[in-house]
Amino acid sequence: MTAAGLSNKFKDLDIAIQLVESDAIGTVGVGEATLPHIRFFNKTLGIDEQDFMRETRATFKLGIEFCDWGKLGDRYIHPFGDYGEPIDGIDFHHFWLRLLQNGHKSRLDDYSYPILAAESGKFQLPGPNSLEIGSNFGYAYQFDSGLYAKLLRRYSESRGVIRTEGKAVNATQNAETGLVETIELEDGKVIEADLFIDCSGFRGVLIEQLLKTGYEDWSQWLPCNRAVAVQCETAGPSLPYTRATARDAGWQWRIPLQHRTGNGYVYWNKYISDDEATHQLMSTLEGPAITEPKQLFFKTGKRRKLWNKNVVAIGLSGGFLEPLESTSIHLIQEGITALIELFPDTSFQPTDADEYNRRMDLNFDRVRDFLLLHYVATQRDDTQMWRYFRDMTLPESLQEKIEAWNSRGYLLRYEQGVFLPPSWVAVMAGQNLMPKSYDLRVDQMELSELKTKTDAIKRDSFAAVDNTPDHGAFLAKYIDMHPAGISTQ
């Protein structure tokens, strides 16, 4: 992604980009589900959506379904879009809370077009009027990340990126400045560069092994440290959403693509063995497995500096947060965007790196808080892992956010951070964290008038879904493929 992003932005400049990759090193294989921002990344690169979806065997994604998180038997969808619509400039959920506290019980989900569409297995592209119900949502993709990598490699090479097959085994630094000057590959080839972007995965070949930048360990908040992943055949219709099901010692993902379904179990090995985790995953697949289960090891956290000297860590070399909310690819995109905006000259002004690190730190911190919210906004205490979260001291930033919500349904807003207020509402309300009150301004409206207005929004949302085609049929038509083509048969 980085090579593609840079080659697009710097195509007319005198900047030579080299991509050092080794086919011998596999990709992690998680991160097949994405956030809506990826559409803008692809669009910036000029990648046609239909070509992209055909090539990466992608499906559309309207959100993530969370099962058994608030308590066993619960489910909710975190949608890419607002609930209802603001009334007099006040967020819709405050009006819903007032109704609820006055005995008018209804699902918040019923005011969300993307949730209703996802639940019905339907999809259509948003229309041009983003204020209209049925158009006021975002969408992302569920795709084969290996195929996406191939597409981007081709894209990069067509824009002048020189790809070198090999694995870095050594590097040299300037004795005075400490800047990295060269890397040496296994075959002895030496590559010089002014700027090095370390996308070498967990190892962090340059950012950590060479520069010893250090890692901020977030295991006390996000203790899951292993995953096992497997692909299986798809059973049933093509679904426009990812599923994350809470388990005894972690959670399990299900990501439906055109041609298969990606599955995985993220877990804390303190409370479940690798074998048991694999067994639980394999026994809950919805179709026959088509790959062998693959084991992954990680430590949640981030590099102390994502930009250190003339090395910028992007991807897993910069940090890892479990893929509960599909943020892995998004954080890569954020890194690329920030690097392009702050692209240095050879003097490597510290202000560029400082600003880059400030921004990325905020991005990581806020994703961490959002992920942790899923584990702590729960009534679950049925296993040791869930009990661990009940006694946890939260990061102050998250504690304040939860207190503001609990007290009055208020959502703290920040300049930086991928998850906007509707996402926080989705998880907090979805996991039964209900505020004691709401924005008092909503009391100005007569309850009967409010009921009429909100009923109309609900009616319009259901009507819009009625007029939405089935996801599988839409997808097949959209990518110009017969419906049989998206079957695994």
Next chain:
Amino acid sequence: MTQSRLRTIAVFGNGLAGLLCAAKLVKVLPMHIELTYVEATTDSATDIFFGTTASPSTYDFFLALDITEPDLVQRTNTTFSLGTRYQDWGPEARSWTQSFHRPLPLFNGVDFHHYLTRMKQSAAELSDIEPYIMAVQAAEKSVFAHPPEGKNIPLKDVEYGYQFQPVAWRDLISTQLRDTSINWIKADIESVVRENDTVRSVKLSNGQNLNPDFVIDGLGADSKLRDKTQKFEGPGRTLGAMTSFIEGKQPGGVCRVLTGTDYGWQADTPLQNGMHRLTVSTVESVDEALNRHTPSPDTRCEAELGRLKNPWAGNCLTIGHGAGIFEPLTPAPIMLLQRDLDRLAELIPVNNEMTVEAREYNRRFNADYEHAELFADAFFVTTALM
């Protein structure tokens, strides 16, 4: 503490901040909350520190108070503002026009100013930003039209604010507010009973005792409601300000002219019925400023720049100049007040336990002020960076 539903709010004011706050609350409070406005017997002298220009956000702010633009320009001497002409600024006596406008275009995702910087390296004369900004061109020619809607009309990128006299806006809001159901008391504060950071009761000069659940202090730095344990933190600068009004028959231009001087600066703001002159100086140079300010000022005051770190403490929120005083070089002072009041509307306490509301209000207050302070600082440091 036992939580009880909030039932009474009292706003104490002596000028624009208190009145705007009361007007805002009248529009947003639910029926069960009783609102009282306690107007001091002496008007605030520091209102001139709200400056003379307001940003484009003012249109929506006033509309939410049921004050339309025609109301504003017909019932006060307000004029349209496209920006400020700064002249003879700093040691290098720089001059430029800073206008309201939508962001300049991005080319290939890159901010426009980067291209100007690049052009400067090859042809310095091409790097001037003003020819690219429609509002600057209009301001310099003293012409104005409402920005039209439509994608391909260059004028659409123009934004506008207002040029105003704080006293005129104060009178407008006061008149508007008297037509509402608000309890209006004209009195000064005799004494305040506090319990830690909670205001328990306020005795007024008319003998009344008020026991509001929530107190809003718009009385400025000398307010008896002020928690003396709170420090007013700032750059340690005290400024003097003076104003006068020069009557004229023709509506003025659409651009304030602000001139840098040895003692500070002087701003001439064209209003409908004349020119409003504001001179701001360091406190040491007040005498010189006074000599150079013609005609004789009708209002004068001095104020220390700075702000409270926690304007909302306990059940008392400080707004206006008691919370922060900002040099009125830009529209920042009135923008900050508007943002304070919008924030308050979002955070009207539900009950007498208001820790969450106070913390969030203070966080956003400080973020806004820090942002505005950075921008204001740029007026004084850019020369050193060149």
